[in-house]
Amino acid sequence: MNTNFFNKRLAHLLGVAGLVPFVLLSVACWIVHPDWLGLVVRGQLSYGIAILSFLGGIHWGAALTCSMLTIGQTKRALIWGVTPALIALVAAKIVLGLGFAVMVVGFIAAYQIDKRLYHWYSIPEWFIRLRYQLTCVVIAALGLTFIAANVRG
DSSP: OOOOHHHHHHHHHHHHHHHHHHHHHHHHHHHHHHHHHHHHHHHHHHHHHHHHHHHHHHHHHHHHTTTOOOOOHHHHHHHHHHHHHHHHHHHHHHHHHHHHHHHHHHHHHHHHHHHHHGGGGOOOOHHHHHHHHHHHHEEEEEEEEHHHHHHOO
């Protein structure tokens, strides 16, 4: 079996599966009883925090296993690796509406940094295309949740 094909297929499958909570929580914001809206909105923000933190962790794993990085590249990758978690922490601790804005900026920043750093790790090009697609859906889900919270709340 071609492990590259398997890894690509599994990454796509798991990436799409990771979108399910984003999409379901976004849809739920539009259909749940208004008494439940705050709980669903906070659930969306909490899930976003977990996923944004995960995106930083990818750089730690890559930086620690990639023997071709310079010391400077390794330092930058490790420092960036903790940054999404810090952005997520800020999003969690501020006013809910602003938290969603910080979260969207965090996901966009994570994608932009990933585009620049992934070539260091020799990660295949398909992965950054997948990251782009996943990021677009996440941003749309966060945006629709924010709108629902303001329209229905």
